Structure formats: C-alpha cells, structure tokens
Amino acid sequence: MCYRYSIQSDATVLTSRFHTTVQEPLEKRYHVGAFDQTLLPVIASEQPTRIQLFSWGLIPPWVHTSTQAQDIRKKTVNARAETIYEKPAFRHAALNNHCLVLADGFFEWHEYLGRKFPYYIRLPSQEPFAMAGLWEPWKHPLTGELMKTYTIITTEANTMMQTIHNTKKRMPVILKKTVEPQWLTTGLTREQALPMLAPLDDGLLEAFTISKLLTTKEKNLNVPEVLQPYHYPGVRPRYEPENYISH
Numbered sequence: 138m139c140y141r142y143s144i145q146s147d148a149t150v151l152t153s154r155f156h157t158t159v160q161e162p163l164e165k166r167y168h169v170g171a172f173d174q175t176l177l178p179v180i181a182s183e184q185p186t187r188i189q190l191f192s193w194g195l196i197p198p199w200v201h202t203s204t205q206a207q208d209i210r211k212k213t214v215n216a217r218a219e220t221i222y223e224k225p226a227f228r229h230a231a232l233n234n235h236c237l238v239l240a241d242g243f244f245e246w247h248e249y250l251g252r253k254f255p256y257y258i259r260l261p262s263q264e265p266f267a268m269a270g271l272w273e274p275w276k277h278p279l280t281g282e283l284m285k286t287y288t289i290i291t292t293e294a295n296t297m298m299q300t301i302h303n304t305k306k307r308m309p310v311i312l313k314k315t316v317e318p319q320w321l322t323t324g325l326t327r328e329q330a331l332p333m334l335a336p337l338d339d340g341l342l343e344a345f346t347i348s349k350l351l352t353t354k355e356k357n358l359n360v361p362e363v364l365q366p367y368h369y370p371g372v373r374p375r376y377e378p379e380n381y382i383s384h
Contacts, residue, residue: 138245138291138302138305138307139214139215139243139245139268139289139291139307139308140170140171140214140215140244141168141243141351142169142240142242142243142244142268142309143166143167143168143169143240143241143242143243143244143257143364144166144169144178144239144240144241144265145166145167145241145242146239146241146264147163147165148162150265151163151178151188151239152188154264154265155180155188155237155239155265155317156186157180157185157186157187157188158186158187158188159178159188160187161176161188161189161190165359167358167359167360167361167363167364168244168351168358168363168364169193169359171193171194171214172211172214173193175193176190176192177190177191177192177193177238177239178190178239179191179236179237179238179239179270179272179285179287180236180237180239180267180321181234181235181236181272181285182233182234182235182272182321182322182323183234185318185321188239189285191236191272191285191286191287192210192284192285192286192287193214193286193287193288193289194210194211194213194214194286194287194288195213195216195226195227195230195271195272195286195287195288196209196210196213196273196275196284196286197213197225197226197227197230197275198229198273198274198275199225200275201278202278203277203278203279206275206277209226212226213226213286213288214288214289215288215290215291215309216271216289216290217290217291217292218269218290218291218292218310218331218334219292219331221271221290221330222327227271227288229273230271230273230288231271231327231330232323232324232325233323233324234272234273234323235269235270235272235320235321235322235323236270236271236272236287236321237268237269237270237312237320238267238268238269238270238287238289239265239266239267239268240265240267240268241260241263241264241265242258242259242364243257243259243268243309244256244257244258244347245258245298245301245302245308246302246304247302247346247372248303248304249369249371249372254346254349254369254372255346255347255348255349255351255352256301256344256345256346256347257344257345257347257364258301258342258343258344259342259343259344260341260342261341261342261343261377266311267311267312267320268290268309268310268311268312269289269290269309269310269311269312269320269333269334270288270289270290271287271288271290272286272287272288273285273287274286289309289310290309290310290334291307291308291309291310292307292308292310292335292336293306293307293308293336294307294336295308295336295338295339296339297342297344297376298336298342301344301376308336308337310333310334310335310336310337311342312333313337316333319333320333340378340379341378342376343375343376343377343378344375344376345366345374345375345376346366346367346368346369346373346374346375347363347364347365347366347367348365348367350362350363351363
C-alpha cells in the first residue's frame with residue numbers, strides 16, 4: 138500500500154525533470170498522508186505538459202452526493218494494478234484518465250517481533266519520480282466546485298520491498314522514465330497497461346529506518362526531522378542498491 142509519501146522538490150526541479158510548466162505555487166512536503174486533504178502535484182493525461190494540484194482519494198464520476206464522495210475517497214487512496222479495469226471505482230479512469238503522481242520518496246512499515254517500524258524509500262539519486270495514478274474530475278452537487286482527484290496504483294512488491302513491507306508485500310508503481318509519456322496515453326487496454334505496472338526492478342531504490350515521529354498526532358509532520366535516519370535495535374537500518382539482499 139502507499140498511504141504516505143513526500144514531495145520536497147521545488148518547481149524548478151520538477152518542471153525540468155518532467156518537461157512541464159506549473160502555474161500554482163508548490164509547497165515543499167516532507168510528509169503527506171492519504172487523509173490530509175492536501176493538494177498535491179500531478180501530471181494528468183488531459184494536460185501532459187503541465188503540473189496541476191489534485192486531491193488524493195479518487196471520486197468516481199457516478200458519485201452524486203458529497204457524503205458519498207467523502208466516504209468513497211477513504212477507499213480509493215490506492216488502486217491495485219491487477220483490478221483497475223474491473224473495479225467500478227476505477228475502470229472509467231483506467232480507460233480514460235491516467236496521471237503521474239510526483240514524489241521523491243514514500244513511507245512503509247516493517248513488522249518485527251510484533252511491532253512495526255517505519256522506513257523511508259527513495260531513489261539513491263534523491264531525484265523525483267512518478268508513481269502511476271488514475272484521476273477523475275468531480276463537481277460538487279451543491280457548490281458546483283470542480284475537484285480533481287487521484288489514486289496511486291500499487292503492485293506486488295519487489296525483493297527489497299517484500300523484506301521491508303513484509304505484511305502486505307505491496308509497493309506503489311514507480312514508472313520508468315521511458316514509459317511515463319506512454320502511461321499518459323488515453324484508451325490503453327488492460328493488455329497494454331499492465332506491463333507498465335510491474336514492480337520497479339530490484340536495486341533501483343534505497344531505504345532507511347526513520348523515527349516514529351510520523352505517527353505523532355496533533356503535530357505538524359511537514360518538517361525535515363520526519364525523514365531523519367533512526368536506528369532500532371534488531372531492525373536493519375539501511376538498504377542500498379549494492380547490498381539490499383545481503384546482510
């Protein structure tokens with residue numbers, strides 16, 4: 138699963154990396170949670186050369202009340218790659234509305250001796266990357282406000298992530314640069330899309346344990362300290378591309 142990630146890169150870095158423009162101001166996010174109701178940078182199939190700010194938690198087009206919209210968003214933070222063309226909440230977007238969710242790291246939990254410990258995972262270069270997503274526009278029935286919402290697609294974990302996220306054994310789909318433009322193509326069939334939604338090759342990510350600050354309630358988590366390495370006795374502190382398998 139992917140319920141927490143970061144996007145610290147500024148507009149200059151993002152527009153250069155993804156060959157886009159951006160009009161809205163971008164706020165540095167050391168940590169963002171799925172239920173924070175925060176606008177986050179996304180590149181959507183409707184405007185593939187522009188970064189826009191969308192809301193996390195997809196609202197399907199068949200939702201007609203604000204109550205129903207809030208309820209379903211809690212269940213559409215992630216979409217399993219294997220079922221996006223079958224699930225009612227996602228199948229319209231799977232055919233018509235793809236997006237790139239911009240990030241530079243994400244958080245997952247490792248279970249050890251009945252307790253859970255957080256890891257932060259990123260590219261060794263620390264550059265931003267794109268997670269595969271789906272999006273939908275939704276108009277509020279009372280206010281007429283147009284919301285653009287998204288979900289992050291997950292897939293089976295690669296070897297490193299199976300070791301770290303050892304309960305669910307899932308990970309977000311991190312797209313290779315070469316397939317990012319293709320993912321933004323509309324009308325992709327299941328057979329065309331699924332090969333792009335495979336787990337990232339082993340050896341392309343690094344991970345390290347961080348403190349449990351990100352679980353602190355009623356405290357601002359958008360601070361650099363949330364990403365500081367932290368060692369727990371008995372828990373492997375770091376995975377690097379050259380030694381992610383060896384101990």
